[in-house]
Amino acid sequence: MLLLPEKINLGVKKMEIFKAKFIEKIIRTPSVASFRFAPEKKIEFLAGQFLKIMFDEQNLSNNKLNKYLSFSSSPAESYIEVTKRITESDFSGRLGALKKDDVVLFQGPLGKCVFKPEYRKIVFLIGGIGITPVISIIGYVFKEKLDNDIVLLYSNKTEEEIAFKKELDFWRQEARNVKIYYSLTDCTPKDEKCIYGRIDKGMVQDNVRDIKERTIFIFGPPRMVEAIQGVCLELECDKKRVLSENFIGY
Numbered sequence: 258m259l260l261l262p263e264k265i266n267l268g269v270k271k272m273e274i275f276k277a278k279f280i281e282k283i284i285r286t287p288s289v290a291s292f293r294f295a296p297e298k299k300i301e302f303l304a305g306q307f308l309k310i311m312f313d314e315q316n317l318s319n320n321k322l323n324k325y326l327s328f329s330s331s332p333a334e335s336y337i338e339v340t341k342r343i344t345e346s347d348f349s350g351r352l353g354a355l356k357k358d359d360v361v362l363f364q365g366p367l368g369k370c371v372f373k374p375e376y377r378k379i380v381f382l383i384g385g386i387g388i389t390p391v392i393s394i395i396g397y398v399f400k401e402k403l404d405n406d407i408v409l410l411y412s413n414k415t416e417e418e419i420a421f422k423k424e425l426d427f428w429r430q431e432a433r434n435v436k437i438y439y440s441l442t443d444c445t446p447k448d449e450k451c452i453y454g455r456i457d458k459g460m461v462q463d464n465v466r467d468i469k470e471r472t473i474f475i476f477g478p479p480r481m482v483e484a485i486q487g488v489c490l491e492l493e494c495d496k497k498r499v500l501s502e503n504f505i506g507y
């Protein structure tokens with residue numbers, strides 16, 4: 258039997274166990290890398306969902322070697338991609354040691370915190386590694402030429418830690434319906450498009466004046482999610498419009 262930790266949402270697409278071949282590793286920042294895989298068959302999922310990678314096939318509930326990662330690829334792609342903050346853990350080591358054509362076991366898709374076309378106005382309030390499902394969602398909106406009005410407020414410590422900056426800058430330039438603000442907490446931003454500071458009430462009020470009209474997505478490590486939920490509370494946003502996914506395990 259597969260064990261899911263408490264608080265993990267069940268999926269809205271049929272969950273399966275499947276195998277996929279490793280294709281390549283892409284370095285995103287000094288501490289973040291993406292891993293691309295070719296699944297044995299097309300995996301249907303919704304942008305925003307996650308899956309479980311299982312390096313211990315004998316003991317599927319081994320949560321040191323079997324971990325949840327969000328899709329950072331869009332459902333429109335033929336490959337699947339996950340993106341991990343690389344740590345000293347055995348799991349990070351196993352990912353980093355993958356060689357082309359190695360076969361890996363997955364379980365998924367999972368998660369209900371997903372993009373829906375009827376969310377006409379969206380804001381993502383994101384810190385650090387929480388960007389992964391946002392890349393899947395914006396990639397999907399862009400590829401499908403959808404006109405949902407999207408704002409992303411994306412906070413990192415330093416400029417070099419902004420994962421997917423190239424992709425985000427491209428969408429910001431090419432897609433009129435996508436606005437992106439980078440905020441940096443640990444240095445004075447060199448890039449004139451960056452804002453200095455944490456995502457707090459003032460920063461949101463200054464940059465997302467119509468937040469109460471938007472569906473709010475918050476993804477990331479639990480402490481970050483809690484802090485940003487607090488900001489939404491301060492701003493008196495309707496709780497029903499706030500969708501959060503905790504990256505439990507950080």
Ligand SMILES: Cc1cc2nc3c(=O)[nH]c(=O)nc-3n(C[C@H](O)[C@H](O)[C@H](O)COP(=O)(O)OP(=O)(O)OC[C@H]3O[C@@H](n4cnc5c(N)ncnc54)[C@H](O)[C@@H]3O)c2cc1C
Binds near residue numbers: 325
């Ligand atoms: C829905 C979801 C989506 C996620 N998406 C991503 C993603 O896209 N990218 C990403 O990098 N990470 C994501 N994570 C987190 C990921 O699953 C790992 O937990 C995280 O990357 C840390 O793993 P590690 O091997 O580097 O750290 P470790 O060194 O193994 O763990 C770091 C710390 O967390 C503790 N811990 C580990 N596992 C758990 C657990 N299951 N419950 C409670 N505490 C635990 C450890 O004791 C340790 O103190 C997601 C998690 C969830 C639940």
